[in-house]
Structures are given as C-alpha cells and as structure tokens.
Amino acid sequence: MYDFHPKLQTPICKKLGIDYPIIQTGMGWVSTSKLTAATSATGAIGFLATATQTFSEMKTSVREIQELTDNPFGINVRTDSPDIEERLNWAIKAGVKVVSFAQAPKPEMVKKLSDSGIVTIPTIAARRHAEKVAEWGVDAVIAQGQEGGGHTGEVPTAVLIPQVTKAIDIPVFAAGGITDGRGLVAALAWGAQGIAMGTRFLLSDESDVPIKIKQAYFEAVVTDTIRTQSIDGVPQRVINTGMVQNLERNRYLKFPRAAKNALKFRQATNTSFLDLLREAIAMKKNQEMTWAQIALAANAPMLTKATMVNGNYEIGIMPTGVGLGVIESAPTVLEIIEEIMAEASQCLRDLTASEEKN
Template sequence: MNVQLNNPIFEKLGMTYPIIQGGMAWAGTGHLAGSVSEAGGLGIIGIGYWHADQVRTEIRRAREVTDRPFGVNVMLMSRHIREVFDVIIEEGIKVVATGAGDPSPFLEELHEHGIIVMPVVPSVALAKMMEKKGVDAVVAEGAESGGHIGSLSTMALVPQVVDAVNIPVIAAGGIGDGRGTAAAVMLGASGVQMGTRFLASEESEIHENFKNAVVKARDIDTVVTGELLGNRARVLKTKMSKQYIKNERLEVTKPKPDADAMEKLENGTLKNAVIDGDKNTGAFMAGEIAGLIKEVEPVSQILEQTWSQASELLTQSWGTH
C-alpha cells in the first residue's frame, strides 16, 4: 500500500508519485520530462540559456508523450528570459522551477496564469526570502547534488528549511531510491526531486558515454569544480574536471585570477558531455548518488520502485493506522 503525502501542489497537478525529475540544462529534454509526467511523477524541462524557439520545441516534444502537466526550469540570468516566459505562458505550462536568481519580478504575472513557481534554495535565508515573496513551494537542494550547488548537505538543510517556512518543501540532492525518499519525508519534506537517477533512465537522451559513466561511477567519483573561483558544480571525475581544478589552483595563485579563462573552460562543457559524450571537454554533471545507480531503467520503473520502497519503510515506522 502506497503512503499518501499531504502536498496540495502535487494533488493539484494530479501526480501519482511525490517525485520530481529536476530540471537539467541540456539533459532534461522534453522527451524525458514528458515521460516522467506520463508515468505519474513531475518532469521538468531544463532549458539553460536556450532561446525561446528551442524552449517551444522541447515543450512540444514533451506533449508528444504526455497530456499531463510538466514543468520548465528557467535560467533567470538568460538574456532570452522575457521571450522564454512568453512561450511558457502561451504554451500553458503549469510549473516553473528556478535555479540561481530571484523569480519575484515575474511572480505576479506567472500566478495570474495559474503557474506554480518553485525556486531551488541552498539555505534557510533564501527559503524564507522566497516564501515572503510569495512562491508556492521551495526545493531545498543539498550539495550532494549534481550540477551547480550550494554548500550545505541535504540531511542538514531540509529539516531547517522545513522548520523555517510554511510552504511545501521538496528535498533534493543525494536521493536515488526509496530509502533516500523515505529519509527525506522523515526530515519533513513533502516530496523529493532527483536529477542524477533520471540521467540513467531509458528515456534520458544524454550520450551513451554519459549514461555509462553514471552507471559505472563509484561513491567517490564526483568532484566539485569552482571551489576556488566560484560557481561550484558537482561533476564526475574526468580528464576535463581534473584539469579544471588544476587550472583553478594555478589561477588563484595569480595576483588577479583570470575568471574569464575559467568561464571559457566551463562554457558549453555540459553540452559537450550531454550531446557528444566527450570526456576531454565535457562537464559530466552528476551527484554523489551516482555510485548507487547500477542500471539504466525506464522512468516508470524508477518512480514505481522508489515510491513503493519508500512507502514500505514509512509504513513500518509509522504503523498502518
């Protein structure tokens, strides 16, 4: 018997499982997001710095596989942001997730169109600020996550955010199965978001080299780039990421670090991993939980197994009444 969580947002969206596939620039395609929503979770298209036409194309690709609601994760710093929001509204998208940046200038307009807004937050202060501005939920993301990260771990961050705000809190970072999901619920989360787990799904369209690297990764196979020069990101250890960290050490010892050179090195590198599978130039963004993932599975199986395992564990600890 599956446990039901009290999350009005998920109820409104008609989700079967309280599980979100986190937006992932390049990797979170319309096909993947649509497949997750079709299977009963919430898929989110990751659009990074794409222009509005590319966003529309991916939204339509998601619609080819589902009639259910799905979300779009926007990059607020993108120079296409206005046109991107126009497309999101025109296409009738129901959920907008945001990474770095403040979504509040767009909040009223998005709410007028019935769009749920869910920023990702790495700290209590940001969660409180977002609640005050009127967002509908927050995703508390720990530094175990793949991609750009804050500094707190999920285990410490989630309960503190839960205590600090009165809106639903979704836990993200280091969750890969029903055990992690049940643990997040125990910490007070009313849903989870996974990214790395969905990279290794049949419906994920990332290059085979990237998928294989996630499946083969051990617990110690991720590193954080940007520790010294900023813009921290968790990626798999590759020739590229090791070189990046070496260059960072060299740059930081200079009187004035050449941030431009580092930006150049990072720019476009996620695309090189996702599309070309190139380990010399690609940033294979993935989280610490990659070590737990041993197989590429259909998203329907990932969702079903994760939630039935979590439900079993939660029922054992809560009792059946």
C-alpha cells in the same frame, strides 16, 4: 499504479495535479522533451531544461511534450537570459503550468508568473534563501543539499531539509543525493512533501546521454565526485575527471593562459567565438569573477554539452550528485517511479509495524 501508502500522497500533489510526490529536475542538455514527457506521463512531474536551449528550441520542446502527454510538466528557465521576459510570456500563453529556475528568480518574475496562475518552484541551498523566496510568494521550493548534482550549495541534505521545513510554511521538495524510496521516506520525516532528483533520472532509459558517458557514471563510486568552482566560478558537483583535476590545478591562471585554454576548448566544442564572447560578457555582468575565470567559464556550458550530448569523454565535464555511487543501471522512468513508491510504501509499513510491536 497499484496500492501505495496514503502518506505518500502529500498536499503538493493536489496543487500540481500529480499522483506521486516526485520531481525530475531540469538538467541542462539532459532533461529533454523526451525525458520530461516520459516522467510526467507516469504521474510524477518532469521539468524541461530550457537554460541551455535557444528560445526557438524551447518552443519546439514544449510543444513536443504537450503532444506526448496531457499531464502537468514544468520548465526550468535561466533567469538571466536576455529574452527571459519573452520566454515567460510565451510559456504562460502556451499553457505551461509550473516553472523552476536555474538561478535565483527575481521577485517581479515570481509575481508575474503567480498572477498568471503558474506554480513557481525555485531551488534553494540555504535557509535564508528559502525565507526570501517564500516572502516573494513562490508556491514551493526544492531544497538542495550539497550532495546534489550540478550547481550546489554547501549545507548537507540531512541538515538543510529539516532546517528549511522548520523555517518556511510552503511545501518543500528534498534534493541532493536522493535516489530511492527510503530517501523519499526520510524526506517526509524531515518535513518535506516530496523529493526532487536529477542524477537518478539522468541514468534512465529515456535519458539520451550517450551510453559511454552513462557507463562512466555507473563506474564511479560515491567518493568520485567533487564540488568545484574551477569550471564556471560557481560551486558545481561533477565527476572528478582528469579534465576537472586539471582545471582545479589551473584555478588561479592569469588571463592570457586562461584565454588560450578557452580558445582551445572552443575548438574542441565547436563554439563560435561570438557565442563565447557573448557568454563571457553576460557572466561578467552577473558574477563577481575575474576575466581569467570568465575566459574559462564562458566555455562551461559547451564543455558540458560536448560530454553529455556528443559523448566526448575526454572533455569530461559530467555534473552529478553523489547518488551516482549507488546507481547501477538505467531503467525506464516508470520503473524508477514504481520502485521508489513501492519501497517507500513498504518502508512506511515496516516503520508503523515495528511501532505497533513495541
């Protein structure tokens, strides 16, 4: 890529072996091998979503990425997968260089990966979480403000990022509602070394999200999202569709009705009863939820899949950051990265120029 401002080549770029301080985050059902490889091929870094993949799908996707690009890429793993140990062992041997986590990692996991020379980058949503994972020896964090898509915390991006960069000494990627070059410059001003974006890449040419669903994102405005616990019990930002409003109204359902709804969704999403039960038991083990919440939540990944992969708009579970309100088209990932780098460079030059004038 052409001449961009030298301040944009931050130290973490060297550590990761990338040219641009931009992460395309792991997004369940969305960041496929195609999207991940396309992002990494530009010189930024893509993360494959493996939390929604079987082990065998994960292996195939990793190999596909390796065939498409020699550049570094990461995998986003579900830390409570029953086979997480096996997955990580395989990833280490397969030459994966970077790992991010769909939930908080465990200290043993971080140690094992670090000992094998793998860069670990968990996502955190609060200062104390950042301090904890930094103590465990992670290499960097993605600090995600509440404006971000999918599961998200409650501290706004503009408050969280400077708070976290002051609290820890490792590199921080800023996330949550960031979509452009000026967002990258703001992140640097807050002390971060780069940005991590989900929604911006979800709305790219290489993202296989069906066009009907992309259209729903384009049509939504910044106030059309909601941070809700009614989908799987954990705060998640999604487009505020009729389905989500319905789930919100039924949040305190008693078990029999919740179970009835869960079974109804199961039919709509083609999930086997056994898979539903497996997901429910894993959730009960890992989270403080009532069985009524679990009954609905166990279906959540399948509801998301039905929308984001199969294009079933009526199911209507569309995770998103508030940034969707300023995104109007789905360019290629290369165009996205080039535009961000050019805009950030211009913005930095303008800021310095006005300083010189004064």
